[in-house]
Amino acid sequence: MNTARVLIVEDEMIQSMVLESMITEFGYEVIGKARTGREAIDMALDMKPDIITMDISLHDDIDGISATQQIQEVSQIPVIYITGNTDRYNYQRAIKTFHIDILSKPINKRNLQQTFLKAVNADSMTD
Numbered sequence: 021m022n023t024a025r026v027l028i029v030e031d032e033m034i035q036s037m038v039l040e041s042m043i044t045e046f047g048y049e050v051i052g053k054a055r056t057g058r059e060a061i062d063m064a065l066d067m068k069p070d071i072i073t074m075d076i077s078l079h080d081d082i083d084g085i086s087a088t089q090q091i092q093e094v095s096q097i098p099v100i101y102i103t104g105n106t107d108r109y110n111y112q113r114a115i116k117t118f119h120i121d122i123l124s125k126p127i128n129k130r131n132l133q134q135t136f137l138k139a140v141n142a143d144s145m146t147d
Contacts, residue, residue, distance in 0.1 A: 025070045031075060083110075120139040121135040
């Protein structure tokens, strides 16, 4: 089986490093890390990852949900949302996209690993 290729979208450097460490420990390949919504869109469309971890709050004018919507106009890449803000408005926006799960920060390693297993299975069903 091929190793899933992952794009991390996270504007907090420490959180990005923690995610990368966990994801590589699970046996997946991190192919890139984006810090803004614009970078996320450009990198996702260029690199075509198998899975995207997407922070919802980003430090530019495109949040993670809007970035996901733009990416998914072109490609149905499964997304794992990771957020420190679980307000109802953003939750309602997020569930309308092709996502595997919405995880709250701080990330629980076991929950993240289970979510990745769901994402890999979802990706194999779309091939």
